[in-house]
Amino acid sequence: MAVLLALSTLALAGQAFASFPDCATGPLANNTVCDTSATPIERATALISLFTFEEKVNNTGNTSPGVPRLGLPAYQWWQEGLHGVAESPGVIFAESGEYSYATSFPQPILMGAAFDDPLINRVATIVSTEARAFSNANRSGLDFWTPNINPFKDPRWGRGQETPGEDPFHLQSYVYNLITGLQGGLDPEYKRIVATCKHFAGYDLENWEGNVRYGFDALISIQDLSEFYTRSFQTCARDANVGAFMCSYNAVNGVPSCANSYLLQDILRDHWGWTNEDQWVTSDCDAIQNIYEPHYYAPTRELTVADAINAGTDLDCGTYYPAHLSAAYDEGLYNISTLDRALIRQYASLVKLGYFDPAENQPYRYIGWENVSTPEAQELAYTAAVEGITLLKNDGTLPLSPEIKTLALIGPWANATTQMQGNYYGQPPYLISPLMAAEALGYTVYYSPGPGVDDPTTSSFPAAFAAAEAADAIIYAGGIDTTVEAEGMDRYTLDWPGVQPDFIDQLSQFGKPLIVLQMGGGQIDDSCLTPNPGVNALIWGGYPGQSGGTALLDIIVGKAAPAGRLPITQYPIDYVYQIPMTDMALRPSATSPGRTYMWYTGTPVFPFGYGLHYTNFTSTLAQPSAATYDIATLVGGCAGVAHPDLCAFESFAVNVTNTGSTTTSDYVALLFLAGEHGPAPYPNKVLVAYDRLHAIAPGSSQTATLNLTLGSLARVDDYGNTVLYPGEYELQLDYDAQATASFTLTGEQAVLDYWPQP
């Protein structure tokens, strides 16, 4: 006889998590937590003061049982929403009908390629609107563990697809617009939802040559930590007022991130001033257990939980806090005020979400199913895909001639549906594959899946070649997908996986137009395709989301014009043999060719920022107002500004003209800065501003205004300080420096930001 044990702590069915407390008639009605005139910290403190010690400890894990005797509901802190409300412990999709789906936008790596900040803000606003709708239907909590804003430094990283790319400035700009969209502004009366910047810090390795994220110790110089690995997190904490942070699995310089007070206190809270009463840190899931094993950082389970809570990890996504905080307290390993502080932060955060407030005063509580998957949301999911899709090669075959009536649609992505969402997805309203989109356009389509992404076999070749033989033109949709790049799975090669190179080469010998779609988040080396004249066009499509097929086909046929730019470097295959994934250094050395477009000393297959159009553009870059600037004057002009790095320097107008005659097209203006200033070595260049211009008609012009700040000009020294240095500066427009402008900074160097020392 098998026995099922009834365990009260396990009996929390999904629906039980998402109800709001009854502040009108429940046991808490007369407690200050239900008093809307009190401050959030007063309200949260009053609530926690009612908890017994055991009740406090019970509520330190992500699956929070609440306090039934107080009428405090169970609450699931873990919701996901990377590119739409997603499957996660706290989100419950209905089987059918209302709340059975939510909008599925492209993966961030493709939305990053759009280089369109207002787009990101609109996407985030829709995600948080739909999240509120689910919450109001008791189908979701209000805390979302997104975004993943670690820079996509190494092309092998399995989760790079979750990020907007490799450039810190790009990430900062993207995440600012994302978080204000998710949370509903910088300091709203009620937050729409609470976003969570993750994974803090230095997390960009899953499982590579036996180095596993749970036990990996990332050795990071203070310079790289300040300049590269934490820039986007600074924006989250200091500038965008994000509600939550997640500490990462890995250690940084010997200390697991969730036990790392240098990261969680000195940098995050003390230096960035992330000290609102409602701002809290969760561990990545079971990262606290990982402090014990496999980090082997703390010798007992009690010291493990004490290390984490003392360092400032407020919530355990896991069970170690609830299981071991009592014994740790008995051993005197932490103070009760530390536990109280953690709980107050979390419940103050719920106060700011209106969790304890009457629904009728809160606009977000009126959001319902009619606000989910609206026509605007559906259109935006399509637009986000179109804007990100990036044209890498075109011999004139694209847009496709209208004389082509039949298409061979071949490859593992040709009829991709779920796969178009990458990871962290929910239930979308629909998934339009390339095949479906081609059929919707009226083509006769010969479809053949061909070999799978990492398929080493040729058994699918004969059927696919027959399809190719039958059609006017061939679209091959392949590349990589989540079977080779995934959470927990890094890559070992940048080559096209499986037999795809052999297969595509044979497809290129049919003498028909061949368009190759390189799908997936990480880049793969296209140099096996680009010199082949039989490969007429090459498009990178990322993970394009629910309307991905439509976006791809509309670009192929010219209903939409491509203007995406690569948000990551496409390295040659050899790159992975030149630097181990575990090497965190950015700058080139005797053992490294350097990392990212800023430091890579080799020749990329396609550089960061690359992307072709269907028309031709000319662009001009306004010259600076002066040839020389005095540093003291610049800094002096920012007196009283809280963060001098954000103080304006100058705006540069970029005038862009569509010199073609037929195609209206977007254009992304990218402004880089190069030059010898600050500590050697000097980066190749750094991105300092960008803007996307929309729908420039043939023969017409538009102007992008690119705003530079003092931070745009600054470098980071060995100690992590952000410094303005005298020297030469050159602005470069676009990835290939179509236009340039130079100026000089003179005078003594000036520190814009003093970095805390470990």
Place this chain on the structure above:
Amino acid sequence: MAVLLALSTLALAGQAFASFPDCATGPLANNTVCDTSATPIERATALISLFTFEEKVNNTGNTSPGVPRLGLPAYQWWQEGLHGVAESPGVIFAESGEYSYATSFPQPILMGAAFDDPLINRVATIVSTEARAFSNANRSGLDFWTPNINPFKDPRWGRGQETPGEDPFHLQSYVYNLITGLQGGLDPEYKRIVATCKHFAGYDLENWEGNVRYGFDALISIQDLSEFYTRSFQTCARDANVGAFMCSYNAVNGVPSCANSYLLQDILRDHWGWTNEDQWVTSDCDAIQNIYEPHYYAPTRELTVADAINAGTDLDCGTYYPAHLSAAYDEGLYNISTLDRALIRQYASLVKLGYFDPAENQPYRYIGWENVSTPEAQELAYTAAVEGITLLKNDGTLPLSPEIKTLALIGPWANATTQMQGNYYGQPPYLISPLMAAEALGYTVYYSPGPGVDDPTTSSFPAAFAAAEAADAIIYAGGIDTTVEAEGMDRYTLDWPGVQPDFIDQLSQFGKPLIVLQMGGGQIDDSCLTPNPGVNALIWGGYPGQSGGTALLDIIVGKAAPAGRLPITQYPIDYVYQIPMTDMALRPSATSPGRTYMWYTGTPVFPFGYGLHYTNFTSTLAQPSAATYDIATLVGGCAGVAHPDLCAFESFAVNVTNTGSTTTSDYVALLFLAGEHGPAPYPNKVLVAYDRLHAIAPGSSQTATLNLTLGSLARVDDYGNTVLYPGEYELQLDYDAQATASFTLTGEQAVLDYWPQP
């Protein structure tokens, strides 16, 4: 509109493969191939002579269309039967009822641990009987691509589970008994089925640090090639008369195995005399395409197929032969006689299977469903599991006290069903998990899956601990499974994966009897468990097949007695950091601790051959008939023997007494040879004989007769020659040398076998 293309070469539905040709009234009736009085080569040659060139080329792939105009049916050459008739392109299980299942024996790694050759022969006979039943129902072809007989050299290898272990002699003895069981003897009138020894040669790496089997070049010394990597294949070819070989994905010393005439001609055919008209070589699946990419060995596809067929690869499991042999012939890259030879070999093989003969004269054609999953087969699947299961630690807790009435059965293997089969499995009649078996024994069972095998999270802990709390004793069933060791997936660590060590450690603190089942094929380092007195017993259970749960529980409760022995070394965790998987050398060096129990210089966690019992045994080893032997006399006594290495040396009696008072038990007698003779360095020892004694009752004795040959005494020199050397020899009984016997060889060294040089 999506269009489905009707392709004649693709229209071969499964059922079409397995029908026999009509030699009575079909177009071939008057051809010599249907003349049972002609020789196989005459018959096959006559058949092929009717083929057009195009028909020949069409029939060079595993999915052979036959020749419809001749009434030659389509044939699928690819069946699998590693441990029972298995899912594969040529095997069609019925949805339900007859032919919906076949017996599923344990994985070879566990059957290897039985060290019971007659058992293997019985298992193989049942597999081939069931295969014939499926064939007679038009549900299977007659060619089975089994066994995998590469030695399990590196514990990381994902397919080591498919092999009997790491020792060459053990593999030789196992595979001889297996093949004669599968094929029905050494030279039967009709073969039961054709077995295929794979993967020739040097294949034991899937995907490790970017080294992928399809393109890996195994650099192997001639000494290691002769002594270690090909010994089992020599038995297949020279001694057991196996019908087919499979060349492997990897290259050996720069030449892809399927284009490697040194392997396929010089060694396999010329040296081992594997030249019967019906003996043929298939490529591993798409290994021929791999010669082109990713080996990049041949610069064109035409040279690729020519290299393979000229080297002696007769069949392409894949499509490159059918697709490119025509063009290669047009380029004059091979002779038509080479193509004919390949086809003649294959069809002569079918002749020997009775494929073209009247059914009524063939006993195997009468085998039907009543011969599948018989009570004998079911009993044998259980027995094979019991015999292999190996006891590694026992403080007296096992067999379990009858006072224990309730069990907590916890862990990812606790209710394992499909997983008990490992890989290459079919549809079994039933799968009895440990949980089912415990319930069948009448226990009240508290079941909790706990964390998954490679699960890093603790969310399952509370429920599992509640189960542990509720029971009298705890059985934890975990370890590894095919989610971490698999075809295409090697391991990076020998540690227990995921949170299992933390979890088991917490289970050990409940103060209750705790039995740990270490499941899976490759070993993991148990030293995190063995010193813990709270872990009372430890059992290795491999992949135990359809009755695996029953076998495990019967051993735990004492209904059966454990007597399995580890067929592989259990290395400490550090081992993987001491030698890269790509290093093929066996002998220790400055960069290697050595490989296998023969050469490993470290201390294993558990040594090769280790295994405990529920009773005590004493054993005695007979002394040699002489203290000194003259080499010339020994060799002279073997004059006229075809293979002097197989010529008898002496038999050694091992008398084994069960000195216990309660438990009847099997006992495996293992005889090793050590000593300073032949080229330095000297191996620690080598296994030279073994036998399993059955059911030795308390107080009684049995005798094993262990036969040594001249080959048992020989060493292999730098050139791969097998040589008898003067020097000291010591026989050691059992893994811990419970008894020893010494003798000396004198005189001049003598070569028993001259190895072909590359």
